[in-house]
Amino acid sequence: MMRFSKRDFLRSVAGIGALSAFRPALASPTGFWEDIRAAYGVTDSFIQLENGYYSLASNEVLEPYLRHIQDINKVSSYYMRTRQADDKLASRTAVAELLGCGPEELIITRNTTESLDTIISGIDWKAGDEAIMAGQDYGAMLDMFRLMSRRHGIVNKVLSIPNQGISDDELVRLYESAITPKTRLLMVCHLINITGRIMPVRQITEMAHRHGVEVLVDGAHAFAHLDFRIADLGGCDYYGSSLHKWLGTPLGAGLLYVRKDKIRGIWPLFGDSSFADDDIRKLNHTGTHPVATDLAI
């Protein structure tokens, strides 16, 4: 199975086939960063320090992406009706390999928001069910939980995570302290965007599972940034990320992982009767979609 590493990535963006050829550049910090810079069409008008919103795509990504747009534009619906499904499966399979799961547990979405909100809105909530999250979690997901509270009467328990001076064990105990017999879901951010804190997801998942609570992980800033596989996360139930952040795909690509045995329990946002209840593709019907993004993955 393919294993993603930063070294592979740097070698690929620098367009250098053999690592030995890259060594002199690594030895010289100036040459190294010049090579990286040359791989991107960066503006000269200011210095971009915010790459967490989304990462600009490297030239190596941008050029085939633009070609895909032009090629598909020439054949339009013929492409959609003949090759779209196979090509999408190839992209799903590649991303699934990076995450360390099978394509039957992963779909390509538009972004983390779509991935996580699909789960938050897709659970068969009952009034009084409880969900645990943190005030430091991303606003769009907190909003979705608020909506579920208004719509289904769920109770949201919002923790406050200290910005510093808290150990992993203390974090696990903090989440555990909010669990009651009514808790159904715990959402945790893999890498908190505000502080950069890497959360002990495996320990939190194992603890939550001991209490029968499902775990949803916000991996917006972790996938293709931290070196991990889904198996390292203690069997988390759901994982969402954006590919246009640290993987550097064109805008509008994300992933949603749903553990095989959990797919059946999630209601899709858009109806699609062509897939069985335990087929993850039931969660992936968004209508006509800019397929060149999927191809560029």
Ligand SMILES: Cc1ncc(COP(=O)(O)O)c(C=O)c1O
């Ligand atoms: C922690 C976290 N989660 C989710 C998101 C949402 O990502 P997207 O807008 O790509 O859906 C972000 C965006 O920066 C984020 O920082």
